[in-house]
Amino acid sequence: MLNASKRSGSGLTAHTLRQAQGDGALLRITRIWILIVLLAAPFLGASAQDISLAKGWKFKIGDSTTWSAVKYNDQDWKAADVSIPWEEQGYPNTDGFGWYRLHTTIPSSLKEKAYLKDSLHFDLGYLDDGGEVFLNGKLVYKNYKNGGDIKSGLYGPGSFSLSVHNPAILWDKENVIAVRLFDTGGAGGIYGDKFRLHMVDLMDNVAFNTDGDFIYSGPNSLSKSVKIKASGGTYDFTGKLNFKVIDPETNTVIYEKTNNANFSAHSPFTYTFTIGSLQKRSYDLTYTFTDNRSGKQITKTEGTPYILTPYVKAEPRINGPDVFGERPGNPFLYKIPATGQTPLVYKADGLPAGLKLDAATGIITGMVINKGDYLVTFTVSNTLGSNHKKFSIKIGDVIGLTPALGWNSWNAWGLTVNDKKVRISANAMSDKLSAHGWNYINIDDGWEAANRNANGEIVPNEKFPDMKGLTDYVHSLGLRMGIYSSPGPKTCGGYLGSWQHEDQDAKTYADWGIDYLKYDWCSYSQVTSQNPTLDDFKKPYQVMRASLDKVHRDILFSFCQYGMGDVWNWGTAVGGNSWRTTGDIEDTWKSLSSIGFSQDKTALGAQPGHFNDPDMLVVGKVGWGDSQHNTRLTPDEQYTHISLWSLLSAPLLIGCDMGHLDAFTLNLLTNDEVLAIDQDALGREARQIIEKDGYQVWTKELEDGGKAVGIFNTSEQYQTIKINKTEAGLGEYTRVRDVWQQKYLIASGPELIAKVPPHGVILVKLSK
Numbered sequence: 001m002l003n004a005s006k007r008s009g010s011g012l013t014a015h016t017l018r019q020a021q022g023d024g025a026l027l028r029i030t031r032i033w034i035l036i037v038l039l040a041a042p043f044l045g046a047s048a049q050d051i052s053l054a055k056g057w058k059f060k061i062g063d064s065t066t067w068s069a070v071k072y073n074d075q076d077w078k079a080a081d082v083s084i085p086w087e088e089q090g091y092p093n094t095d096g097f098g099w100y101r102l103h104t105t106i107p108s109s110l111k112e113k114a115y116l117k118d119s120l121h122f123d124l125g126y127l128d129d130g131g132e133v134f135l136n137g138k139l140v141y142k143n144y145k146n147g148g149d150i151k152s153g154l155y156g157p158g159s160f161s162l163s164v165h166n167p168a169i170l171w172d173k174e175n176v177i178a179v180r181l182f183d184t185g186g187a188g189g190i191y192g193d194k195f196r197l198h199m200v201d202l203m204d205n206v207a208f209n210t211d212g213d214f215i216y217s218g219p220n221s222l223s224k225s226v227k228i229k230a231s232g233g234t235y236d237f238t239g240k241l242n243f244k245v246i247d248p249e250t251n252t253v254i255y256e257k258t259n260n261a262n263f264s265a266h267s268p269f270t271y272t273f274t275i276g277s278l279q280k281r282s283y284d285l286t287y288t289f290t291d292n293r294s295g296k297q298i299t300k301t302e303g304t305p306y307i308l309t310p311y312v313k314a315e316p317r318i319n320g321p322d323v324f325g326e327r328p329g330n331p332f333l334y335k336i337p338a339t340g341q342t343p344l345v346y347k348a349d350g351l352p353a354g355l356k357l358d359a360a361t362g363i364i365t366g367m368v369i370n371k372g373d374y375l376v377t378f379t380v381s382n383t384l385g386s387n388h389k390k391f392s393i394k395i396g397d398v399i400g401l402t403p404a405l406g407w408n409s410w411n412a413w414g415l416t417v418n419d420k421k422v423r424i425s426a427n428a429m430s431d432k433l434s435a436h437g438w439n440y441i442n443i444d445d446g447w448e449a450a451n452r453n454a455n456g457e458i459v460p461n462e463k464f465p466d467m468k469g470l471t472d473y474v475h476s477l478g479l480r481m482g483i484y485s486s487p488g489p490k491t492c493g494g495y496l497g498s499w500q501h502e503d504q505d506a507k508t509y510a511d512w513g514i515d516y517l518k519y520d521w522c523s524y525s526q527v528t529s530q531n532p533t534l535d536d537f538k539k540p541y542q543v544m545r546a547s548l549d550k551v552h553r554d555i556l557f558s559f560c561q562y563g564m565g566d567v568w569n570w571g572t573a574v575g576g577n578s579w580r581t582t583g584d585i586e587d588t589w590k591s592l593s594s595i596g597f598s599q600d601k602t603a604l605g606a607q608p609g610h611f612n613d614p615d616m617l618v619v620g621k622v623g624w625g626d627s628q629h630n631t632r633l634t635p636d637e638q639y640t641h642i643s644l645w646s647l648l649s650a651p652l653l654i655g656c657d658m659g660h661l662d663a664f665t666l667n668l669l670t671n672d673e674v675l676a677i678d679q680d681a682l683g684r685e686a687r688q689i690i691e692k693d694g695y696q697v698w699t700k701e702l703e704d705g706g707k708a709v710g711i712f713n714t715s716e717q718y719q720t721i722k723i724n725k726t727e728a729g730l731g732e733y734t735r736v737r738d739v740w741q742q743k744y745l746i747a748s749g750p751e752l753i754a755k756v757p758p759h760g761v762i763l764v765k766l767s768k
């Protein structure tokens with residue numbers, strides 16, 4: 001199912017390019033660290049001994065009961081790289097069964113060195129999708145329920161523990177680990193970063209919970225509470241908690257404090273701090289607990305957030321794209337995105353016949369019969385003044401003229417999405433985001449009932465008691481509603497797909513008022529050829545395209561087939577408004593950077609109405625299920641995420657719990673100048689113009705003749721990046737605007753010079 005898939009704000013600085021105004025002097029402010037520590041430390045603990053299982057694996061496509069046996073001769077199997085799925089190592093589009101085998105010695109010294117001596121823990125990356133693990137021929141782990149079979153196994157970590165007395169373990173001898181997999185679509189195999197073996201240790205049960213929000217307790221100060229707790233066991237931890245603030249530019253410890261800390265499975269320990277005198281950049285915080293008795297230690301690190309987006313002004317401002325398209329004779333819905341002190345009064349001059357505007361909400365509804373380009377002037381006023389914007393309504397054949405801006409339930413809620421969560425998201429979007437142009441509320445997998453009704457129509461499950469009512473509610477807020485299905489018999493989550501019911505489903509969606517369909521390949525592999533040709537890849541999307549064309553509603557069509565057959569070359573011709581170019585994203589730098597920085601190959605596929613989709617956003621609180629955690633991306637990685645996706649003209653689909661949008665996440669999602677780069681009417685996608693060891697530069701042509709430029713530091717250290725403007729083809733541009741900070745910079749001389757934090761970005765707009 002799952003498929004083939006630090007830090008900013010320094011601003012452009014230095015001799016040829018200085019900040020025209022503001023706080024460029026990064027190191028000037030005296031650091032007065034105010035630490036209110038409400039609640040420390042020798043570093044004696046030896047970390048648990050690991051045996052790496054990352055190398056030496058062998059792989060074979062197919063399935064046989066003999067492949068788990070110790071004596072089976074796997075010499076002719078192919079060497080496998082378990083850091084990547086099998087698709088990426090010579091088995092493109094391979095679904096179905098495959099096996100991996102590894103021979104490894106398990107030394108009994110592991111037990112001797114361990115503090116706890118009960119269990120042995122295996123980490124075998126992720127199993128995609130269904131998986132069974134055999135140790136010396138005995139089944140020791142499976143990722144599906146008893147009574148099910150491997151085909152019902154769900155993608156997830158291949159992590160499990162065995163008692164040291166388990167007879168399957170051959171201590172001090174060669175052991176054979178054999179993994180049987182069944183992949184239902186997209187990427188397959190065992191893959192990931194964590195392939196190891198170690199004794200379950202005292203600290204394996206212990207975790208810092210840093211998911212609380214940072215609170216802005218003053219203009220330059222942050223407060224936070226973190227917790228440390230054991231998830232089980234009876235051990236009482238008594239020790240020291242050491243807290244450090246580190247400047248990642250110089251790697252110096254700016255503040256350090258150690259306190260006593262005691263906790264157990266029943267009573268967590270909470271540490272609350274306030275740090276002050278912060279500049280606009282991220283700092284590293286480390287929390288380290290050392291247990292007195294065992295000397296064992298656990299550490300967690302996170303970056304501090306910092307806000308670059310200026311506060312919204314009280315004067316009215318119209319945001320959002322410059323253009324919007326709908327087909328003639330289909331229902332029209334557009335809410336004019338505008339910020340400013342409320343109440344705002346909306347006006348639109350030049351609306352085509354058939355449309356009406358609600359002056360109090362800014363929502364335009366109706367239907368236009370005649371094709372045409374209608375140039376409209378929007379005016380939004382409040383007691384402080386008025387703002388005007390020229391806007392083009394294009395009634396024609398193409399919709400989705402700019403990339404979709406919205407929310408999708410998957411990265412937040414996974415299969416646990418329900419009516420209530422969708423309403424919470426719609427309300428949050430309406431209250432906090434729609435003024436900046438956000439407008440889609442998309443339900444991903446998990447809404448479908450187990451069976452169709454007597455007429456063969458798809459029906460929602462008990463989590464969605466009234467899909468039409470929910471859609472009407474979303475529309476009443478001026479927002480649009482999206483849904484999810486698969487061309488196969490089943491979706492990736494095992495719910496009903498649209499196979500052989502395409503016309504019926506398109507009609508049902510239209511009856512409900514759906515505006516967006518994500519159509520996910522998944523089990524379609526089971527009903528198409530084993531080695532799909534280009535025509536096979538196109539077929540299911542052509543079929544649903546024809547069905548959508550039969551309904552009198554504009555439903556944005558979003559292909560999800562992970563880039564197979566280089567979809568960016570034919571997505572437009574098959575009638576897609578967007579198409580996923582990769583497997584599923586995760587909230588890690590590895591996932592984000594490998595997806596984001598590999599999109600240059602897709603660039604020519606983008607044009608108004610048709611965009612590449614490098615998958616949804618992983619900012620805010622994510623979790624793919626009922627429990628949520630703060631994204632594991634650092635603040636600078638998150639700036640990179642939004643900047644790069646905007647340069648790529650990607651659909652921006654927020655994937656977080658919208659009921660808990662913290663100040664930093666809102667800052668990322670409400671920067672109108674950044675969003676304008678994504679929404680630029682020219683519809684071009686950025687190209688990578690420089691790729692050096694530690695940095696990359698991507699540039700995107702804009703409708704007004706300007707260029708958006710992202711300077712990305714892909715290294716682990718702060719870097720001052722110098723770009724020769726002439727060599728980069730940017731010589732004719734003289735004005736430079738820092739888009740996140742919305743400030744012009746003084747840029748004279750032949751170079752663009754940017755100090756960029758690790759994994760961070762400086763995003764600028766150049767004009768002549």
Ligand code: GLA
Nearest residue numbers: 001002410444445492493584
């Ligand atoms: C696939 C898709 C995801 C999500 C899930 C739902 O993995 O790529 O985006 O839609 O299916 O099951």
